[in-house]
Amino acid sequence: MRPATGRGIVTTLGEEAVMQDEWTALEHAAAHAIAYRQETGSAETTPVADYAAMLEAFAAPLPEEGDDPVSVIEHLVEAATPGIRAMTGPRFFGWVIGNSHPTGVAADWLASAWGQNVGNVVAAPAASAVEKVAADWLLELLDLPRDSSMGFVTGATVANFVCLAAARSEVLRRAGWDVEADGMFGAPPIDVLIGADAHATVFSGLKYLGLGAKRVRTVETDAAGRMLAGDFERVLRGCAGPVIAIAQAGQINTGACDPFAEIAPLARAAGAWLHVDGAFGLWAQAAPGRKHLTAGVELADSWATDGHKWLQTPYDCGFAIVRDAEAHRRAMAISASYLPPAQDAERDPSAYVPELSRRARGFATWAMIRRLGREGIAELVERNCALATHMGETLGGDDGVALVCPVALNQFMLRFGDSDEATLAVVRQVQEDAVAFIGAALWRGQWVMRVSVSSAATHLADAEVTIAAVRSAWAKVRG
Structure with a gap:
């Protein structure tokens, strides 16, 4: 076969045909995705097959040889579609899940096609820059301290973990302990205050950090799950060493928010770090008619929230926001000789998240803020x-x-x-x-x-x- 050239690379016609199949597969995937969204949006009912049926549809021996890409995509669509829960539909109320807005999906498609690994500024300059801009926009939208740092993570579960890691670092630093260097063995014990109706994912973060899910001091709550400020003060008075207090914006069953304006000054006076799990409730800050529900939340030290909830970005997308950027970087930054450091005013995206390899979540975030305003x-x-x-x-x-x-x-x-x-x-x-x-x-x-x-x-x-x-x-x- 005669060689063909493109952008200085010599290929054969056979290789060109193979690549054409790959491009066709992308086109088929896009067409199926668009059709699915259109059909789901107008469907009167959206029944879904169960796990057993889906397992049967996919179960097969390990393929010995590769299949052509178009067949792979067609088989995937045929097998999976019956078991796709209509989370993007207009009548999905099962959990707090955004509908993966088409504009965000389009930006996310580009992020996947561009194949950017947001490990550092040199590797991904566009992805790094768009995160900086999106972070600034988010801080303004949520009316949080504008010099706060932000990590783009998978969701509020990891955002809580990141913020609590920064909290652990700082409260132990104040007590004369370097947890990043010396770990938790022999460290001063940390008291963790948490409401009786806190979300389960916060306890996951405590487990990951060695703080223990059962070692918390529980603060009583009212009928809607809000922490009682008086009991918060009582429990806080019983703490003698480093303290992390965890509040929430948006109780998962009631939507209620803790009384931040009352508890934040108490926490600050005691030298405690106040973290807010605001997976969805923090977005009340972006709505003038609801902002009174989160009054005082800006007085906290860190905040976790999701993009794939009320910002409607595709999964997975969350934000870890920390007032003390140095504590944030101290807890998360990764360094190695082969990783180029950020220069001058550059923002190194890997300094604020636990992952070195990750997708470029900033593109969809930027696109959704541009789309909705x-x-x-x-x-x-x-x-x-x-x-x-x-x-x-x-x-x-x-x-x-x-x-x-x-x-x-x-x-x-x-x-x-x-x-x-x-x-x-x-x-x-x-x-x-x-x-x-x-x-x-x-x-x-x-x-x-x-x-x-x-x-x-x-x-x-x-x-x-x-x-x-x-x-x-x-x-x-x-x-």
């Missing part, structure tokens, strides 16, 4: 919260249905027939009918239907359809 993000948060209030109060007024707590943000809980059995039966029926997806949770020892409204795709019409679907399910359960 300050006003669009505020409108989205306000709309989701208003819809949650409408749905919760409407259904809570039905016979035999109780709204468990007043709707504080975008989360609400319903109980049917004042019965665990009836409540779980309604949840199962809603899932079986597949008009909407809603899950269950335990709250104060009782099962509830828990509804999370956090998608840009959700509008009033979707809320009304969901109200009708829940009413239909309740009618079926009652017989």
Whole structure:
């Protein structure tokens, strides 16, 4: 075969044909993705196959030879589609999950195609620069201290871990201990204060850091899961050494936020580091009509939040934000002779995250902020919260249905027939009918239907359809 050239590289026609198949596979994938999003957005029901069916669809012996790329993509789409939960649809309320906005997906496709490993500035100058700009925008949107540092991580779970690592570093440094050099063996014990209704992922971070999930000092909470400032002060007074306090913006079941304006001054006066798990609730800061719910949150020392929730970026995307940038870098920075250091005003992206190799999450973040703008993000948060209030109060007024707590943000809980059995039966029926997806949770020892409204795709019409679907399910359960 005669050689063909392109950009100074000699190839054969056979190799060109192979590469053409790869480009065709990309085109097929894009076409299938677009079709899926269009169909899901307008579907009346979105049933999904279970794990066993999906395992059967994919199970096969290890391939001995490679398949052609178009066949691989077509087989993947055919096998996987029946088991794809419609998280991007307008009536997904199972967990606090954004709808992976098409603009963010498009930017994320480019990030994958560009194949950037955001390990350092020299390796990925564009990805590094866009993170700096996106970080500045986020600090302004969330109205947090503008000189705070930020790491682009997988989500709030790792963001909590990163922020708590910075907290551990700083409170031990003040006590004369270098935890990065000497570890935890022999270190001064750290008291960790946490609300009784904290999210499970915070305890994961404590485990990872050797602080222990069971060694916490628990602060009492009110009926909506907010820490009681008086009890926070009482528990804080009982601490003698280094202290890390963990608050939250957006309790996962109720959406309630801790009283930051009351507890932050107490923490600061005691020399404690105050961290805020704000996976979704921190975004109340971006909505003028909801900002009062997080009053005083800017007084904390670190904050964790997600992009793949209310910013609607594709998974995975979260932000670890730390007031003390030096403590942040001390806890996370990676150095080696083969890694070029950042120069002058350059921001080294690997100095703020636990990963050296990672995808370029800043592109989708930048794209979504450009796409929505300050006003669009505020409108989205306000709309989701208003819809949650409408749905919760409407259904809570039905016979035999109780709204468990007043709707504080975008989360609400319903109980049917004042019965665990009836409540779980309604949840199962809603899932079986597949008009909407809603899950269950335990709250104060009782099962509830828990509804999370956090998608840009959700509008009033979707809320009304969901109200009708829940009413239909309740009618079926009652017989």
